[in-house]
Amino acid sequence: MDRRPLAVVAYRRLWAASAVAAVGGSFSVVAVPAQLFTVTGSSAAVGAAAAVSLVALVVSALWTGALADLRDRRGVLLAAHCGLALAYTGLWIQSLAGGRSVPVLLVLVACQGVAYGAIMTAMGAVVPRLVPAELLPAANSLSSLVRYAGAVLGPVLAGVLIPLTGLGTLYLLDALALLAVIRAVAKLPPLLPAGRREGSALRQVPAGRREGSALRQVPAGFRFLARSRLLVAVLAVDLAAMVFGMPxxxxxxxxxxxxxxxxxxxxxxxxxxxxxPAGVFAAGLVSGTFTRAARHGVMMAGAAAAWGVTVVALGLADGLWTALAALVLGGAVNFVLSAFRNAITQAATDDALRGRVQGSLTVVLIGGPQLANALHGAAASVLGARTAVCAGGVLTTVTVAAVVWAVPELRRYRGA
Known part of the structure; x- marks a missing residue:
């Protein structure tokens, strides 16, 4: 595992705290749907909560991205984590009161979505300020390792704890786990936007006007992405992998x-x-085998094309163990894809726009899997499940090859 970024004290503190929160702060992923289904007896209510969270997350990601380009990013990230801790505390309090009010639960879910969107966006803008550009692939790999470990261990522990402690305790544990991250973020150095210094004209703009400016500047992230052939190619490759190849x-x-x-x-x-996720986690444990590669564009595109091949293997698999092997391998190559995608977008974006670009990317990355679900469901109803999976894998690899051929900037891109 490539541990070089952990030599940076600020990043090491943030990463270690995130490891605690990834497991101990992910219980609500299970607790909220379980509570909603218990109260309503309806899966539709669970789906409605997911939709509420998605909308809140998207809106928050765009606004937070613009805000992070105008304010101290440490403060934005700290406020986001405090907001999430408060949302968990609210979920705990409502469970103590009986937890029978669906509207209250949905409001708290929306607050949770707002905080998640802010954290995802702000973190993407903060990490490049903490570690050198040449360590970004390794830093993103370490962050992904923690995130996926939490995605596996958190729900498992939640399933064990629910019969023992009840749902309310899980919300409280989520809030307490976030205290570690809040402490780590508070210890970060100030992360003022580029060109902003004490006493500058920008710093003296009233807070209300700065917030209004943030709202008006949200589209700047999308405009920056559209003007960069490299970043458009990165998004095209990533969307091909997510939309065509995520069955x-x-x-x-x-x-x-x-x-x-x-x-x-x-x-x-x-x-x-x-x-x-098992494949993703396994790749994270051996990240040092690829994070030192210089040709970031080739690594990302190659991983995306390999993901398409593993999806075809999944569609052709007659036995369960063959299918599982294809998915484990697919998770591993997707880990490589995401590490270099993040490194390229972070390094190729001017720091003054990094928050807005991260907000725009968050929206794209959230929307891709949702579109994949709809596309694969429709295709399977016509072609059958296995044929739809194979077709998606072929489309992934072909699309990636076309993008690499059409945009030489991607295959020529090298890290710092």
Missing amino acids: VALFPELAEQVYGGPAGGGPELGLLYAAY
Whole structure:
């Protein structure tokens, strides 16, 4: 594992605290849907909460990105984590009061989405200010390792704790785990925007006017992305991998009709969902084998093309273990893809626009999997699940090859 970024004290503190919060702060991922279904008996209510969270997250990501380019990013990140801790505290309090009010729960879910969007965007703008450009692939790999470890361990622990402690305790544990991150963020040095200094004209603009400016400057991130052929190519490659090559929506059908799982879900379905993050986590443990590569564009595009091949292998797999092997390998190459995607976008963006660009990218990265679910569901209804999966894998690889051919800036891009 490439641990070089941990030599940077500020990043090491933030990363260690994030490791605590990734596991101990992810219980609400299970607790909120469980509470909603218990109260309403309806999966539609669970879906509505996910939609509320998504909208709040997207709006927050765009606004926070603009705000991070005008204010101290440490302060923005600190406020976002404090907001998330307050949302968890609110969820804990409402559970103590009986937790039967769906509107209250949805409001708190929206607050949680706002905080998540702000954290995702601000963190993407903060990390490049903490570590040198040549360490960005390694830093992004370490951050992804923590995030996916939390995605695996957090829900497992939540499932064990719910019968023992109840849902309310999980919300409280989430809030307490965030205290570690809040302390680490508070210890960061000031991260003022480029060109902003004490006593400058920008610093003396009234807060209300700065916030209004932030709202008006949201489109600047999209305009910057559109003007950069390199970043457009990066987004095109990433979207091809996410939209064409992410058949998660077909896992229930594959588990039951191809791999012999029981109706309604069983071990086969659980293994399909677990295989991809397992591959991501495994790649993170050996990140030093690729994070020192100089040709970042080639590494990203190659990983995306390889992901398409693993998706084709998944569609062709007759047995469960072959399918799981394809997903584990796919998770590993996608880890490489995401590490270099983040490194390229962070290094190729001027710091004065980095917050807005990160906000724009957050929206794209959130919307891609949602579009993938709709596309694969529609394709499977016409072609069948396995054919739809194979077609998605082929489209991924072909699209990546076309982008690399059309935009030589991507294949020529080298890290610092």
